[in-house]
Amino acid sequence: MEPTQTGFIAKLTRVKTLKSDLLETRLNRCLGLVDLAFLGMGSMLGSGLYVLTGTVAKDTAGPAVIICYLIAGFASALAAFSYAEFGARVPKAGSSYVYTYVTMGELIAFIIGWEVILEYLVGSASVARAWSAYLDTLLNHRISNFVYEHITGGPIDVPFLAEYPDLFAILVVAVVNTFVALGANVSAKFYSSCTAINLFVILFVFVVGMIYAEPSNWSLPGAGFAPFGISGIMAGAAPCFYAYVGFDAITTTGEESKNPAKHIPRALAIALIVATLSYVSVSASVTLMVPYYDIDPEAALPAAFDTLNLQWAKYISGIGAIFGITSSLTTFSFALPRCFYAMASDGLLFSKLATLHPKSKVPIVATLLSGCLVAILAVIFDQNALVEFLSIGTLLAYTVVAGCVIAIRYNPQFKGLKRENAEGTHGDVSPADFGRLKKRFRFLTFLDRIRPGFVATTATMILIVLLFLTALMVVHASNAIIQRQAWAIILLVLMLVLIILSLSAICIHHQNTTPLNSKVPFVPFLPALGIFINFILMVNLDYVTWIRFGVWVTLGMTLYFTYGIRHSNENRTVEVLDNAINLPSENSISQDDVPLIQGNMTEEYPQPTSNNFTYGSTTVNQTLD
Numbered sequence: 001m002e003p004t005q006t007g008f009i010a011k012l013t014r015v016k017t018l019k020s021d022l023l024e025t026r027l028n029r030c031l032g033l034v035d036l037a038f039l040g041m042g043s044m045l046g047s048g049l050y051v052l053t054g055t056v057a058k059d060t061a062g063p064a065v066i067i068c069y070l071i072a073g074f075a076s077a078l079a080a081f082s083y084a085e086f087g088a089r090v091p092k093a094g095s096s097y098v099y100t101y102v103t104m105g106e107l108i109a110f111i112i113g114w115e116v117i118l119e120y121l122v123g124s125a126s127v128a129r130a131w132s133a134y135l136d137t138l139l140n141h142r143i144s145n146f147v148y149e150h151i152t153g154g155p156i157d158v159p160f161l162a163e164y165p166d167l168f169a170i171l172v173v174a175v176v177n178t179f180v181a182l183g184a185n186v187s188a189k190f191y192s193s194c195t196a197i198n199l200f201v202i203l204f205v206f207v208v209g210m211i212y213a214e215p216s217n218w219s220l221p222g223a224g225f226a227p228f229g230i231s232g233i234m235a236g237a238a239p240c241f242y243a244y245v246g247f248d249a250i251t252t253t254g255e256e257s258k259n260p261a262k263h264i265p266r267a268l269a270i271a272l273i274v275a276t277l278s279y280v281s282v283s284a285s286v287t288l289m290v291p292y293y294d295i296d297p298e299a300a301l302p303a304a305f306d307t308l309n310l311q312w313a314k315y316i317s318g319i320g321a322i323f324g325i326t327s328s329l330t331t332f333s334f335a336l337p338r339c340f341y342a343m344a345s346d347g348l349l350f351s352k353l354a355t356l357h358p359k360s361k362v363p364i365v366a367t368l369l370s371g372c373l374v375a376i377l378a379v380i381f382d383q384n385a386l387v388e389f390l391s392i393g394t395l396l397a398y399t400v401v402a403g404c405v406i407a408i409r410y411n412p413q414f415k416g417l418k419r420e421n422a423e424g425t426h427g428d429v430s431p432a433d434f435g436r437l438k439k440r441f442r443f444l445t446f447l448d449r450i451r452p453g454f455v456a457t458t459a460t461m462i463l464i465v466l467l468f469l470t471a472l473m474v475v476h477a478s479n480a481i482i483q484r485q486a487w488a489i490i491l492l493v494l495m496l497v498l499i500i501l502s503l504s505a506i507c508i509h510h511q512n513t514t515p516l517n518s519k520v521p522f523v524p525f526l527p528a529l530g531i532f533i534n535f536i537l538m539v540n541l542d543y544v545t546w547i548r549f550g551v552w553v554t555l556g557m558t559l560y561f562t563y564g565i566r567h568s569n570e571n572r573t574v575e576v577l578d579n580a581i582n583l584p585s586e587n588s589i590s591q592d593d594v595p596l597i598q599g600n601m602t603e604e605y606p607q608p609t610s611n612n613f614t615y616g617s618t619t620v621n622q623t624l625d
Helices: 008-013 032-046 047-089 096-101 105-138 142-152 167-183 183-209 231-243 247-253 260-289 300-307 309-347 366-382 385-408 454-478 478-482 485-505 525-539 541-565 570-579 591-604
Strands: 612-615 618-621
Touching: 008 105, 008 247, 008 309, 032 183, 032 247, 032 260, 032 309, 047 096, 047 105, 047 231, 047 247, 047 260, 047 300, 047 385, 047 525, 047 618, 096 105, 096 385, 105 142, 105 167, 105 309, 105 366, 105 541, 167 183, 167 309, 167 366, 167 591, 183 260, 183 309, 183 570, 231 385, 247 309, 260 300, 300 309, 309 366, 385 454, 454 478, 454 485, 454 525, 478 485, 485 525, 525 541, 541 570
Parallel strands: none
Antiparallel strands: 612 618
16 A cells, blocks of 8 residues: 555645754854854845945935835844744754745745745845945946956846846855855854954944934925835835845754754844844935935945045945945855755755765855856846845745744644753643644534644635735735725725634634744734735736746746655655565554664665654654664
């Protein structure tokens, strides 16, 4: 008789089986709290700080860019809450990919992992181009003019492609990836040094900005603090949200952090707080030093100091920008190979990508591949096209992780790492009640008979769909809603009623109260709010971005169904069980068979990923060394 896992649908929905020792890893656990905090700060305080601030202030929000960053910081914090809880539960490399794999199943996990790879690929390429462009601006466009004159004969006028091939970006990517390949310790020292210099320059900019501040720039006649109104603030919050992209790089270090359950949540909090204060400080300084309409969007800080004849300050801010963007590129380049490694270790990508350097314990093949792909993207594509492509993958990952938090909170079986000295502490709820109906709702007998956790998980999936449809209505049918057209009001009310019912179906069940070092508050409401905000931003993206996103997903699905689904470690475990013994019935595994299974597994697969094997209705728990 065939085991339950061999069905096609079962293969798509099978979850990653974790080892009993969640801290076991082939990587080098050498990163402390400070390293992780600098990793998060370095990823956020790059091109967004030095380039995006001027653009949003001049064209979209004026001095109210400060509020834009506060709104974006709040939206990012909603996503960070979810990453912090999973970082405490599952200390594994792979970030949102592995979090999805242990809750939603293999197919959705592959899609998210594929999108995380896209996020870091495009993010690295975008930052590499920003590095080159910022240096070009400081050198009065000598780099671009040289390329126009000696290589291209002028700007390239093709949609989505760069105006000139950014050959300097190749050099930048090569240097940064060399540091990444030398090991996590070397990478941490490099990006931490760059980030420390960047933070010093940010403090310098704020102090000088306050000294030379002109308060009247926030109350200009006919403009005031928010010259573009509330609509300008909301429009500016969207690009400011993308300035926070990269904090999830912290969660890719789950297998290199010395104490991931404690350090990952704390590092996320520190990084977000410092990043928000930095964005607000620099925005305040720039908009107080010069009127918003005189800001140079390409190099806001150097131009502002130039206007005030502070040449020395101009060059100090330029140096800070170079170090900040370098740190951002390093952190993206650090995180990308870990995503390749996580998926390859699970068998969903080619096994060579999981190859580690014997000394540095770095996924060396994945690092080399990452550097080559980033260099190609940086040379060919336009900066704006890269940023738009980056946004959709990131938002999708944030959305799914938030949904996973809701689903796993009502899962009666999944526990992950507990908080230290919290064994057996579950509050007022017995572990036997996790995922079951609360006592006062037991009269709903048709729900009480369903497997614990199933109703909450199903309601979560329905909730995500409803929130997407509601976001679609709010954005694309806003005029009809404002004009109170009957069809729009009826549809919106129906959506809201169904959302309330979905949330109610979740809330009437007991949560899994296993103690953790970090937990999202107000589940399921806070994750649901984060999902809705992400969808609002996603449906505002250009349709061309969705088409490109569809092409990328199609490429990923082709790879999964031709390779990943057959080579998945979860699939291989079942095949070994099938080949190890010939079972006449699904309950025929005995203790005498365990050594045989163990021997076959050890001989053919020296690095198994699980010690829990389910065959039919029988579960064998055996530690494989």
